[in-house]
Amino acid sequence: MTIAQLYIPVAVLFGISIFFALLLPILSKILGPNRPGGRKGEAYESGIVAVGNAQKRLPVKFYRIAILFILFDIDIIFLFPYAIAMKKLGLFGLWSMLIFVVIFVLGDIWVWKRGVLEWE
Amino acid sequence: MDEVTIGWYIALAAILFSMGALGVLVRRNALIIFMSIELMLNAGNLLFVAFARHLGDLDGQIWVFFTMTVAAAEVAVGLALAVSIFRNRDSVNIDDMNMMKG
Amino acid sequence: MQFVEPTLNLSVILPIIILTFSTLLLMFVDFWVPDERKDITGWLSLFPLGGALTATFFQWDTIKGAFNSSVLQDNFSTYLSILYLITGMLSVLISIGYIRKRGHGRSEYYFLMLFSLVGMMLMGMANDLLIVFLALELLSIPLYIMSGFDRTDLNSEESALKYFLLGAFSSGFLVFGIALIYGAVGSTALPDIAEGIATSGTVGLAGIAMLLVGFMFKVGTVPFHMWTPDVYQGAPTSVTAFMSVGAKVAGFAALMRVLISSMGSMDEKWIPALAVIAAATMIVGNIAALTQTNIKRLLAYSSIAHAGYILMAVTASTKSDDGVGAALFYMMTYMFTNLGAFAAVMAMERFSGNKQLDLDDYKGMGKHNFAFAIVMMLLMFSLTGIPLTGGFVGKFYVFKTALEADLVWLVIIAALTSVVSAFYYMRVVFNMFMFDGEIDMPTVPNALKLVMAVAAIATLVLGVLPADWYTIAQNALMTTGG
Numbered sequence: 285m286t287i288a289q290l291y292i293p294v295a296v297l298f299g300i301s302i303f304f305a306l307l308l309p310i311l312s313k314i315l316g317p318n319r320p321g322g323r324k325g326e327a328y329e330s331g332i333v334a335v336g337n338a339q340k341r342l343p344v345k346f347y348r349i350a351i352l353f354i355l356f357d358i359d360i361i362f363l364f365p366y367a368i369a370m371k372k373l374g375l376f377g378l379w380s381m382l383i384f385v386v387i388f389v390l391g392d393i394w395v396w397k398r399g400v401l402e403w404e
Numbered sequence: 405m406d407e408v409t410i411g412w413y414i415a416l417a418a419i420l421f422s423m424g425a426l427g428v429l430v431r432r433n434a435l436i437i438f439m440s441i442e443l444m445l446n447a448g449n450l451l452f453v454a455f456a457r458h459l460g461d462l463d464g465q466i467w468v469f470f471t472m473t474v475a476a477a478e479v480a481v482g483l484a485l486a487v488s489i490f491r492n493r494d495s496v497n498i499d500d501m502n503m504m505k506g
Numbered sequence: 507m508q509f510v511e512p513t514l515n516l517s518v519i520l521p522i523i524i525l526t527f528s529t530l531l532l533m534f535v536d537f538w539v540p541d542e543r544k545d546i547t548g549w550l551s552l553f554p555l556g557g558a559l560t561a562t563f564f565q566w567d568t569i570k571g572a573f574n575s576s577v578l579q580d581n582f583s584t585y586l587s588i589l590y591l592i593t594g595m596l597s598v599l600i601s602i603g604y605i606r607k608r609g610h611g612r613s614e615y616y617f618l619m620l621f622s623l624v625g626m627m628l629m630g631m632a633n634d635l636l637i638v639f640l641a642l643e644l645l646s647i648p649l650y651i652m653s654g655f656d657r658t659d660l661n662s663e664e665s666a667l668k669y670f671l672l673g674a675f676s677s678g679f680l681v682f683g684i685a686l687i688y689g690a691v692g693s694t695a696l697p698d699i700a701e702g703i704a705t706s707g708t709v710g711l712a713g714i715a716m717l718l719v720g721f722m723f724k725v726g727t728v729p730f731h732m733w734t735p736d737v738y739q740g741a742p743t744s745v746t747a748f749m750s751v752g753a754k755v756a757g758f759a760a761l762m763r764v765l766i767s768s769m770g771s772m773d774e775k776w777i778p779a780l781a782v783i784a785a786a787t788m789i790v791g792n793i794a795a796l797t798q799t800n801i802k803r804l805l806a807y808s809s810i811a812h813a814g815y816i817l818m819a820v821t822a823s824t825k826s827d828d829g830v831g832a833a834l835f836y837m838m839t840y841m842f843t844n845l846g847a848f849a850a851v852m853a854m855e856r857f858s859g860n861k862q863l864d865l866d867d868y869k870g871m872g873k874h875n876f877a878f879a880i881v882m883m884l885l886m887f888s889l890t891g892i893p894l895t896g897g898f899v900g901k902f903y904v905f906k907t908a909l910e911a912d913l914v915w916l917v918i919i920a921a922l923t924s925v926v927s928a929f930y931y932m933r934v935v936f937n938m939f940m941f942d943g944e945i946d947m948p949t950v951p952n953a954l955k956l957v958m959a960v961a962a963i964a965t966l967v968l969g970v971l972p973a974d975w976y977t978i979a980q981n982a983l984m985t986t987g988g
Binding site for chain 2: 286344347350351354355359362365
């Protein structure tokens with residue numbers, strides 16, 4: 285079997301899902317009654333009264349945390365490969381990672397002392 | 405058509421890269437331009453991984469780590485700049501940035 | 507698979523280690539510096555630079571590879587490191603009083619500058635495209651922040667965002683180009699590329715083209731120069747001075763290393779392309795500068811034009827023995843002259859109302875402050891390339907090396923555009939001496955005076971007695987291979 289043949293079921297599934305994804309909205313558009321009204325345009329059609337727009341501005345401190353998160357998040361990717369090959373790399377790897385982590389932690393302490401993590 | 409050869413990956417990466425480059429040139433919102441740049445970088449990453457697999461060599465995968473790290477550092481700086489600009493003029497549209505002409 | 511420890515040779519990156527760790531130390535020392543006296547941090551940041559400079563001097567005439575030859579120390583890299591560190595010291599000196607006012611008394615400026623210098627030094631040493639890429643980003647990312655350092659000034663913010671978006675855009679090209687080269691050759695180490703690139707076919711060629719596009723963006727040559735004037739005008743002037751010298755020289759350093767040591771065998775492919783780009787850069791830079799009225803914008807276009815002259819030497823470097831030496835010597839004269847010129851601009855600049863950055867603001871300077879006017883005139887002469895200044899000697903050697911490489915048409919264009927450049931540089935000089943005007947000059951800090959004096963003296967020395975300095979630049983040879 286060639287690769288192309290292996291993918292035939294996937295292609296069939298893809299086709300069916302597109303078919304239904306198009307069919308159902310079109311059917312409901314044709315068959316269903318259409319009476320637009322004030323209440324119907326709201327986010328929660330029944331029950332809770334909406335408090336405001338979803339695109340509200342957030343205080344900038346959330347951005348600060350988000351930026352710090354990105355940095356932490358990415359620095360982890362250097363630790364994972366090391367965790368796997370730690371035994372093979374021996375003392376050499378340990379020292380290398382130690383220098384990496386120390387520099388990173390120094391940066392953290394600096395950020396902390398600078399008051400970036402203060403919430404109020 | 406029998407196999408997914410390296411040519412397919414090169415083509416896919418080239419398409420992604422062109423989409424990113426076009427996005428940078430066409431879109432006006434700084435954040436969307438920024439996402440387009442990320443798309444360009446990730447097209448490069450895809451190419452690295454594909455070639456690493458093709459050549460049976462790990463260097464390409466190591467490259468992806470570094471590209472991702474650098475991209476993250478750029479995101480951090482870029483977001484900070486965008487926030488700071490937004491505070492000053494309530495918009496991140498680059499068409500509004502025409503203070504200097506000459 | 508058995509793990510083999512790489513050969514480290516930490517002595518190769520000793521200046522970088524000194525600079526990095528003493529900057530980290532400085533970041534913590536800074537917590538004890540009171541907020542209203544952050545100038546102290548600026549003065550202290552001269553120590554890491556001095557330490558690294560001392561260590562670099564001892565590296566002269568030793569050739570060594572480190573980290574499995576991904577980092578290479580030879581006279582080329584040592585010479586460039588010395589240039590960067592001097593640039594760093596002069597930039598710190600011009601920044602201290604200036605950043606106190608425009609940077610709202612924040613001291614992060616100095617750390618960013620020092621880390622950017624680490625990136626520049628690594629770039630001269632890089633012998634693997636991975637190191638080139640990482641060093642380039644380490645150099646650029648602090649510069650993005652520094653351009654936007656005056657966060658209440660809309661121009662500064664705008665310049666930072668533009669610089670950032672175009673810098674990241676060019677990184678995209680760089681990464682994609684390197685990925686293609688990696689696929690075609692199977693490695694990103696420059697010696698391996700040198701072996702495999704000739705037979706790498708279309709993929710390799712496409713990779714080289716995209717890599718060059720990335721580099722051209724970073725050094726600001728036509729047609730990738732559009733960002734330069736806006737960024738240079740908007741950024742705080744001390745940052746403009748620093749990046750117009752440091753970032754540009756570092757970009758050319760890496761470009762030379764990559765072209766000569768890994769793609770020298772296929773120079774018949776890239777020489778015509780680079781020659782055309784160099785010609786276009788000189789023409790566009792010099793002609794666009796003619797109509798400028800803002801001095802920072804004028805110097806921005808002038809720096810584009812100078813990138814063209816340096817690129818001319820780079821283009822000739824595989825055909826002529828002196829190509830690298832001529833480019834390095836040109837970089838030295840450009841560094842002193844340009845830093846001096848920006849220091850002079852900063853001496854006149856004010857922070858509110860009329861910022862005094864127009865060419866007209868210099869009218870009557872000859873009567874008001876004769877010494878300042880003479881120094882400014884000397885620097886403008888050097889940028890034009892008038893004899894007895896460093897700029898002339900630099901251009902002379904670049905023209906000579908291009909002639910040796912049989913690029914006669916390029917030399918003709920370069921000579922003609924130099925004549926054109928005289929018009930706009932002389933406008934500054936005429937404004938100072940031929941016109942009368944009210945000069946409202948702020949008191950010039952001593953550090954700025956010192957930098958202007960150093961720049962003027964260096965420009966004169968390089969112009970009158972260039973022989974020894976040129977010999978040093980010629981000896982700054984590049985080692986190829988691992």
